[in-house]
Amino acid sequence: MHGRVKVRTVAEQAEAKKKEKEKKLQAYNAALEKIFEKRNNQILDEEGLKLSLEVLLANPDFYTLWNFRKDIFFSLKESRPTEELQKLYEEELHFIESCLRVNPKSYGTWDHRTFVMNNIPQADWKRELFLCNKFLEYDERNFHCWDYRRFVVKNSTNITIQDEFDFTTDKISSNFSNYSSWHYRSKLLPLLQPDPEQPAGVKEEALLKEFEIVQNAIFTDPDDQSAWFYHKWLLGRGEIKLDLLHVVIIRKSKRVVVNVTKPIHLVDTPYKIQLEVNGNTITDKWQNPFDTNLHSPVWIMLLPDGIMSTDDTMEISVKLLNDSETISSCLLTMKSSMKQASYHSTTVKPAAIFSSELTAAKSAILEQELQSIQELLELETENKWAILTVVQLMKSLDSIRYATEIKNNLEKLQSIDPKRERYYNDFGSKIVIENQIKTMDPLESMLQLNNLSLTAAYHMEYLLILQDLDVSHNHITNVKNFAYLQCLEVLNLDDNQLDNVDGLEFLPSIVSISLRRNFLANLEVLRPLQRCKTLVMLCLDGNPLFASSGMPHMFVCLSSIQMSIIPKNFP
Known part of the structure; x- marks a missing residue:
């Protein structure tokens, strides 16, 4: 038996690991105790740097300790010569790199590196850019590193916008799904090719080249959302002029x-x-x-x-x-x-305001993009991003002319993407109301929006002078933005899905409100209407209202209102 290596049992190995862990924990807690004692007594010295270094290498997300190190550097700045401070800051940068290897997405670590670069006597921005490149090779979606890269570029005099733009091109070429690169590109392009007349703020020639790049990405991987978001940005969101x-x-x-x-x-x-x-x-x-x-x-x-x-x-x-x-x-x-x-x-015109949400300088660009995406849909018939983009393009070009196609496409989106059914319903409601406003006389005092399958009432702020509004037989669940209708006297909300009337209390001219066959469960939800001093008719037939101890009081408060209440019979 002599000369044989003794092998620990599983239990012995577990016990050894436990003791080692306890030993490290004791050292960790002891270091923390000393650090907080120094911090409380405002003892800001290099020993504090050493103690916090050991803890942060084990846990880089300890934000308080990074702040403690900042306080120490501020203190040393007043007493140390520039050469010594330069050396301390350079050592700090190497230490931060070690922490970033432990956790490349540590908020506190990247923030502390920004602090060091803002205070170091002689900053080496070229080296910082090299570090960003390395970390983006490890994880090209590390938004902490992308943010830090923008900070580096902003402070460096040797890095051009063109260099950074070329960098995004390389990243996108290697991976179309790199959302951070697309986003960074959208920030650089208006600086590189500015044109304030274009909605995206980019020269038309550069815009057309970008459409080619993004179309390559879309046709290569139609299901990836990164390129679709960039495509929407290229189409532009026009600035609404205040008036x-x-x-x-x-x-x-x-x-x-x-x-x-x-x-x-x-x-x-x-x-x-x-x-x-x-x-x-x-x-x-x-x-x-x-x-x-x-x-x-x-x-x-x-x-x-x-x-x-x-x-x-x-x-x-x-x-x-x-x-x-x-x-x-x-x-x-x-x-x-x-x-x-x-x-x-x-x-x-409200129509101009609506179209500015998605518009390019020339409709020809939109027509061209619509044709391209429709060609893609012939191959990818159920691609939700392509269908949604077609809807957005049609809305921008002529939502009235394309009304039927928009409706059919939104219905298709609901079937292939049921988790976002409510979003597509609301989007459709928005377009329907926009079309109604576009075609109505701006001085018209009456509007009928009934039986349109509306799930939300958008753009009430553009119907300021309405006196009579019918939105019955829809699926509306919220009427808060009806408060914009300051001239409204008659409102029909029959056959919707309202369980409250919040927002209607701000109508100063309202005379009649009809809320038949909604989901109003008790009279308490009607309390906001007590503020409507001009209200004389309130119809509540077919709501699941029930008697409560507050009902007599409510009737007293609403004594000027003729109430017609016929509760539904529920099992």
């Missing part, structure tokens, strides 16, 4: 309502709305329809008592300002016999 769209003065509710082309905020921003009545500036507070501190395309001012009670004709001026510069203005005359006065822009 006045509607202005309405309502005598009964004593308010001025201003509708602009895109959401703005009037507090702590350069944007202002200036209101003058008969030459006198009114300085009362503007608020959005929801009375919240949020951006909004609709702003309301409640006029002081006495202004609307005059029998004289009123001259009302509204100006939209950017600082002191007038963006747009209008002048309204309101005679004593008028219930309301309104202004509608003759230069800004």
Whole structure:
């Protein structure tokens, strides 16, 4: 038996590992105890660097320790010469590399490297770019490294935009699925080939070349979403120009309502709305329809008592300002016999706002892309990305002309991608409402959107002057954005899927609301309607309302409302 190596049993090996683990844990905790003692006593020395180094090599995600090291470097900066600081920072960079090998996606580690490069006396940006290249070889989707790379490029004087653009080309050529490269490319292209007249901000020649590249990716791997997202970016999202769209003065509710082309905020921003009545500036507070501190395309001012009670004709001026510069203005005359006065822009059309969501400089580009994607669909008949892109292109080109094709494609998407059925339904609802708004008279006071299979009511902000709206026999579940309809008097919401009426309480002119055959389960959900002081008719037939202890109180609160309640019979 002499001379034979003794082999540990499984139990002995497990016990040895356990003891080793306990030993490391004790050392880890002891180091932490010393570190926090130093930190609490503000002892910022090189021993603290050494102690935290040992812990961070084991756990690079300990953000507090990275901050502790930053504090030490700030302290040493005041007492050490530049040469010594340079050496300390270089050692820190090597240490950070070791931590990144442990966890290449550590937030704290990449942030600390940024700190070091911002403070090192002589930064070697070329070496940092080389490091980024290496880590992106290991994981080309490491967005921490991509962010750091942008930081390096921004601070380096030797790296050109063209160099970085070529780098993305190489990465995409080796892997079409590299979403980070596509995204970085979208940031570089407007800088390399700028053209502010194009929606994507890129020269048309460069844009056409990019379409060729992305089409190669799409036809090579139609199921990969990275290239499809870049394709959508190339098509462009036009910038909506801020302008006045509607202005309405309502005598009964004593308010001025201003509708602009895109959401703005009037507090702590350069944007202002200036209101003058008969030459006198009114300085009362503007608020959005929801009375919240949020951006909004609709702003309301409640006029002081006495202004609307005059029998004289009123001259009302509204100006939209950017600082002191007038963006747009209008002048309204309101005679004593008028219930309301309104202004509608003759230069800004809702149709132009809708089309700006996805548009290229020339429709020929869109037509060309539509033809290409349709050719792909002949090969990939159930590719959801291709079908969705066709819908978006048709919407941008002419949503009315392509209405039937859009509807059929969205129905097909629901069948092949049922998990996103609600998204496709909502998208279809949005297009249907846009088409209705495009074809209606902008001064029309009545609109019928019934029996259109709507699941959501989009663009209510562009229907500011409506007085009568019928959205019955749809699948609407939310009416919060109905608050934009400040002139609305009659609303039909029969046969939808509402379980609450939140949003309707902000309608100052509402007289009649019909909510027959919805999912309103109790009278408590109707409590917001108590704020509707002008409401005289509320129809609730066919809702699963049930009696509760609060019902008598609710009836007292709503004593001015004629309620027709016929509860459904549920088993």
